[in-house]
Amino acid sequence: MTRPGAGHRSDETIRREAADWAARAHDPDGGFDPAAFDQWRDADPRHADIYARMEAGWNQAGLLAQTRVGQSRGLPDRRQMRGERLRPYVLAAAAVLLIAVLGVTLISFRAPEPAGQKPVYASKIGQIRQIRLADGSQVTLDTNSRVEVAFDPHSRRVRLVRGRARFTVTHDVNRPFTVTAAGASVTARGTIFDVALIRHQVRVTLLRGAVDVRNDETGNAEPLSVERLRAAQTLAFRPSMPLPAPRPIQPLATQWPSGMLGFDDTPLAEAVAEANRYSTYRLRLADPELGRLKVSGAYRAGDLNGFAEAVAASFHLHLVTMNRGELLLTSAGTPAT
Structure with a gap:
């Protein structure tokens, strides 16, 4: 819901606020408050869009520095950027550097669609699309992806039919948020994670918080397989097999929404x-x-x-x-x- 008067605030003001929230989110001593962040993000549709671009720009500059390519090009890493409090000019410089050196362009997010009117969302080949759900959660669809949404007073369920999606989940302790894909399910209450269903394989990648991953199609010989993922962990599996142990994420692999x-x-x-x-x-x-x-x-x-x-x-x-x-x-x- 947009607060009265929110539309009169300049994008520059929102960018400064988004930079401060991004700094808190990535600084262990930054005092990040998930409930307060959700309230700020939901106050104006522009907040979520500008924050998403701010976060993507910071992550690209920081994470590329961890690779051999980034080190050879002198890209700033997270340690260098964290002390800057992520002011907008730092992010802008990082984004320009990425485009000039690596040939990367940022795909603009689509404006959120009215919540509750379309239970099915899809993206075309080559399209990256962002949707705001009825509860304020956001779904970013990767290329050629499709999800089906079903919310009720007691639960929030999304089925990934194909492709990949990132879920930025609004906290609601009374209504767990569950994503299903080919017999597997991922349950969270307020966090950020990716689920992919590509080439008959399910992959779950957790960026923030914690989620429970279940594989309900392990066959008669194996019991139900359950794994708790922590931040910066990922696992990939076939629907008919038990879940493997989580592995550390490859940071660059998380940057597809940009x-x-x-x-x-x-x-x-x-x-x-x-x-x-x-x-x-x-x-x-x-x-x-x-x-x-x-x-x-x-x-x-x-x-x-x-x-x-x-x-x-x-x-x-x-x-x-x-x-x-x-x-x-x-x-x-x-x-x-």
Whole structure:
């Protein structure tokens, strides 16, 4: 709900407030108050949009510095930025640096849609879309994704049909927020996490708070599998298998809502599969052995040509344009087929 008079406040004022909230959220001694933050965020639709861009810009600059690419380019890391209280000019400089050095562009979030009118939300290939739900929670849909929403007085349930989504959940101790995907479920009450259902695999990534992950389709031979995730942990599993132990997240992999694909020592086959999800045409590897090469860096989501050209230059490969625009990476002496 927008408070009376909220619309008269300037975007610059909101940016300063958003910077202060971002600083508190990322500083263990910053005195972050989730309830007060939820109240501020819900007071004006612009608050959530500006804060999301503020958080994305800070995360990109800080997290890219942790990779070999970021270190070689001299990007500021979180330790350097934390002392600045995240003033808007620091974030703006970081975003400009990212665009100039790495070719990253930020995809603007769509304006929130009226809550409660559409129980089903979807995104197109190459589109990243943000939705505000009836309870004030936000869902950011990745490319080619679809969710179904069902709220009642006692529970909040969202089904991820395909793709990936980030959930920024409004705290409500009386109504747990549950996301289901292919027989698995993730339950939270107020936190930020990603759920992906891609290539028959479920992946849950927790950015803040704690969630319970259940796999209800483990088969008759295994009991119900339950795992508690903590912040900065992720797990990936098949619906028919028991849950594995959580693993630390790859920081760059969490930056997709800002339109950036980040890889840090990632096998080329995995990076190509991820880049292809944002395009209507495909990039292929002529030799499966090329898939073992390790890729690091940041690339614009949807710019498949730019990604392919960068990979070709890095590994001295040939990039061939095939029929209907399909791209093929080949090594020297490998025929294009």
